[in-house]
Amino acid sequence: MAKINIKIEGIPFEVESGLTILEAAKACGFEIPSLCAFNHGECSKGSCRVCLVEATGARGLVASCVYPVAEGMEITISSPKATAARRTSVELLLSNHNKNCQQCDKNGMCVLLHVSKVTGARDDMYQGEQTPVTVDRLTPSIARDTSKCVLCGRCVERCKNAHGLGILGFEKRGFNTIVAPAENRSFANSPCILCGQCVSVCPTGALMEISEIEKVDAAMKAGKYVVVQTAPAVCAALGEEFGMKIGTRVTGKMVAALKRLGFKKVFDTNFAADLTIMEEATELLDRIQNGGKLPMITSCSPGWVNYAEYNYGDLLPHLSSCKSPHEMFGAILKSYYCEKNGIDPKDMFVVSIMPCTAKKYEKDRPELSVNGLQDVDAVLTTRELGKLIKRSGINFVKLPDAEFDNDVVGDYTGAGVIFGTTGGVMEAALRTAAFKLTGEELQSPALQEVRGFAGIKEATFNLGGKTLKVAVAHGMKNAKVLLDDIRAGKSEYQFIEIMGCPGGCIAGGGQPFVKPCFLPNEDADILDTYKAKRAAALYCEDELKTLRASHKNPQIAELYNTYLGEPNSHKAHKLLHTTYQAKEKFGK
Amino acid sequence: MAHLQEAAVKKINEICDRYVDEKTPLMMILSDIQKEYGYIPLEVQEIVSKRTGVSVAEIYGVVTFYSFFSLEPKGKYVIGVCLGTACYVKGAQQIVDKFSEIIGIKAGETSADGLFTLDALRCIGACGIAPAVTINGKVYPKLTVDAVPKIVNEYKAMEANNQ
Numbered sequence: 001m002a003k004i005n006i007k008i009e010g011i012p013f014e015v016e017s018g019l020t021i022l023e024a025a026k027a028c029g030f031e032i033p034s035l036c037a038f039n040h041g042e043c044s045k046g047s048c049r050v051c052l053v054e055a056t057g058a059r060g061l062v063a064s065c066v067y068p069v070a071e072g073m074e075i076t077i078s079s080p081k082a083t084a085a086r087r088t089s090v091e092l093l094l095s096n097h098n099k100n101c102q103q104c105d106k107n108g109m110c111v112l113l114h115v116s117k118v119t120g121a122r123d124d125m126y127q128g129e130q131t132p133v134t135v136d137r138l139t140p141s142i143a144r145d146t147s148k149c150v151l152c153g154r155c156v157e158r159c160k161n162a163h164g165l166g167i168l169g170f171e172k173r174g175f176n177t178i179v180a181p182a183e184n185r186s187f188a189n190s191p192c193i194l195c196g197q198c199v200s201v202c203p204t205g206a207l208m209e210i211s212e213i214e215k216v217d218a219a220m221k222a223g224k225y226v227v228v229q230t231a232p233a234v235c236a237a238l239g240e241e242f243g244m245k246i247g248t249r250v251t252g253k254m255v256a257a258l259k260r261l262g263f264k265k266v267f268d269t270n271f272a273a274d275l276t277i278m279e280e281a282t283e284l285l286d287r288i289q290n291g292g293k294l295p296m297i298t299s300c301s302p303g304w305v306n307y308a309e310y311n312y313g314d315l316l317p318h319l320s321s322c323k324s325p326h327e328m329f330g331a332i333l334k335s336y337y338c339e340k341n342g343i344d345p346k347d348m349f350v351v352s353i354m355p356c357t358a359k360k361y362e363k364d365r366p367e368l369s370v371n372g373l374q375d376v377d378a379v380l381t382t383r384e385l386g387k388l389i390k391r392s393g394i395n396f397v398k399l400p401d402a403e404f405d406n407d408v409v410g411d412y413t414g415a416g417v418i419f420g421t422t423g424g425v426m427e428a429a430l431r432t433a434a435f436k437l438t439g440e441e442l443q444s445p446a447l448q449e450v451r452g453f454a455g456i457k458e459a460t461f462n463l464g465g466k467t468l469k470v471a472v473a474h475g476m477k478n479a480k481v482l483l484d485d486i487r488a489g490k491s492e493y494q495f496i497e498i499m500g501c502p503g504g505c506i507a508g509g510g511q512p513f514v515k516p517c518f519l520p521n522e523d524a525d526i527l528d529t530y531k532a533k534r535a536a537a538l539y540c541e542d543e544l545k546t547l548r549a550s551h552k553n554p555q556i557a558e559l560y561n562t563y564l565g566e567p568n569s570h571k572a573h574k575l576l577h578t579t580y581q582a583k584e585k586f587g588k
Numbered sequence: 589m590a591h592l593q594e595a596a597v598k599k600i601n602e603i604c605d606r607y608v609d610e611k612t613p614l615m616m617i618l619s620d621i622q623k624e625y626g627y628i629p630l631e632v633q634e635i636v637s638k639r640t641g642v643s644v645a646e647i648y649g650v651v652t653f654y655s656f657f658s659l660e661p662k663g664k665y666v667i668g669v670c671l672g673t674a675c676y677v678k679g680a681q682q683i684v685d686k687f688s689e690i691i692g693i694k695a696g697e698t699s700a701d702g703l704f705t706l707d708a709l710r711c712i713g714a715c716g717i718a719p720a721v722t723i724n725g726k727v728y729p730k731l732t733v734d735a736v737p738k739i740v741n742e743y744k745a746m747e748a749n750n751q
Binding site: 180585 | 630633634642643644645646647648649652653
């Protein structure tokens with residue numbers, strides 16, 4: 001890239017050409033208040049007017065998130081004209097904003113509140129009409145409240161960029177403009193996959209998960225036997241809720257906190273991830289050997305399952321019939337575990353801590369219950385767990401480490417841990433499939449071919465004289481490429497892993513928000529690196545484990561020997577497998 | 589989508605295909621559909637979305653942004669009252685109100701018998717003859733409130749004669 005010379009606040013700098021003023025200023029150590037702009041211009045439409053600056057050669061003030069730097073340009077951020085303009089922009093946004101900040105779920109993480117402070121915006125400068133409000137709380141996953149929306153369009157862009165979906169769009173015009181699914185429908189009757197990526201980029205409280213903390217409170221109060229399980233991606237990010245550096249693994253503290261919160265048992269979902277691998281690897285080999293539907297596609301990600309049901313009803317037989325790990329765990333807890341411990345399954349209440357908003361919807365699926373009992377009763381996101389811990393007066397950072405429960409169930413291998421990042425399920429499955437095919441363990445369990453954040457990863461393995469061709473995709477935009485190939489009969493793979501969120505669960509819609517304005521101690525490029533940092537925490541835990549392949553888990557072996565029989569047995573099918581159904585996109 | 593006839597689906601796909609070489613074909617496609625059918629309901633937007641790859645929410649956004657597009661079937665006679673600045677100061681609001689009162693519908697609505705649609709338009713660029721009204725393209729220049737009942741009755745009479 002060619003370099004050009006500019007001046008910011010009278011100081012000369014050399015910057016890359018082609019940058020916006022906002023990016024150039026950031027590179028030179030300035031922080032221009034901005035709201036709608038997201039990473040690398042993911043949503044820089046200059047719509048919010050919060051980042052106005054003076055620039056020579058421009059007519060009037062310019063929105064720095066969209067205006068490119070030019071040779072010789074002199075940029076002024078701090079002039080009275082620019083600071084007053086930025087303040088006015090924010091005051092105008094506030095004039096049509098529901099300012100019940102104390103009750104707002106984004107409190108503490110609201111970018112509008114941040115720029116209000118930074119620009120010195122005054123309250124109630126412009127009073128008048130308010131845009132009519134829509135509140136959608138019909139799904140169990142995501143709430144939309146237009147009274148908090150600033151029309152920045154980040155969610156619109158994210159849904160398009162991550163999934164090629166564009167569930168949300170701008171509707172109507174002028175003062176009546178809202179961001180909504182078509183016809184201002186609920187997410188419940190539009191083809192939204194409920195992944196929560198829109199929630200993670202929303203700068204205000206307009207998009208949030210639906211909290212289930214009260215459900216858990218009620219179960220505790222009613223004296224239920226409340227147990228909790230945590231997904232692997234949670235321990236790689238929960239610390240962020242307490243100001244810890246991104247990528248800090250907090251497994252021990254998390255377990256200690258959950259025990260103090262009064263859960264009877266604290267399990268790691270990884271146990272069930274190992275179980276999933278046993279079922280899924282067996283299913284895969286069965287399909288390969290007996291001419292079943294190939295490629296087989298993983299079914300752990302509920303966002304992806306929703307996408308498949310809405311968009312690829314004809315390909316549903318390709319999905320593994322395995323329930324997702326936390327659902328398997330719920331089913332095993334309410335059967336095997338209850339039997340072993342003399343607990344009435346009706347008294348048990350299973351809570352899952354997940355990095356995911358779609359899991360909230362998943363747990364309510366009627367097909368994910370056994371004998372009329374829901375496998376999982378409540379799903380809290382990583383963020384909700386953070387709130388629960390803070391509410392209870394626990395000083396998370398100072399907690400001593402504690403160990404997961406592992407009586408009867410709960411032990412896990414490194415294979416389960418890596419489920420939390422893209423490529424992890426594939427890697428875990430291959431470790432066990434290799435053993436099943438060759439009778440020998442892989443020499444090195446770390447399969448670099450399926451790691452990393454490329455949109456689509458492909459690899460070919462030679463296992464016991466058989467060639468296994470696999471692919472990994474994350475984000476529906478990438479998945480679509482593989483799915484269209486299957487539809488066209490051009491797919492050469494036997495096994496495909498698909499995760500709903502780009503990056504996998506570590507960057508799920510229920511994970512702590514990564515908003516640079518609230519993370520002064522993180523690197524400037526944290527939005528580009530946080531996924532890798534969280535994934536590294538998981539790979540690190542995998543390496544620390546002595547057992548790194550699911551079939552080596554002694555409790556899993558015991559579960560099959562004494563209860564399930566063998567993988568894909570009749571009993572295993574009843575407890576651990578599910579069905580899918582094509583859905584109408586815009587149902588009534 | 590089930591209740592759209594096969595022929596209609598074919599026609600809409602055909603319209604989409606007219607503009608495959610265009611970089612941003614959406615406006616042209618929607619214009620043609622609006623002209624062909626008089627409205628663009630969600631079912632039709634879904635077909636356009638499938639054919640063009642533009643999301644339904646985005647198409648819906650365009651349809652609701654421009655007053656030229658309609659989500660509902662329009663009446664046989666579409667009354668467009670210009671509410672641009674020049675027409676407005678010459679009393680266009682009173683004209684809208686009069687039409688509204690006589691036909692019994694609000695601006696943006698269609699009468700139950702399907703005869704009239706009343707649209708309040710942005711400036712139609714006929715400021716010299718303000719206040720301006722168009723009915724199915726026919727222009728009524730410098731219209732007065734008193735002339736409104738007569739015009740409505742003319743169309744009603746015309747309709748009665750046709751039957």
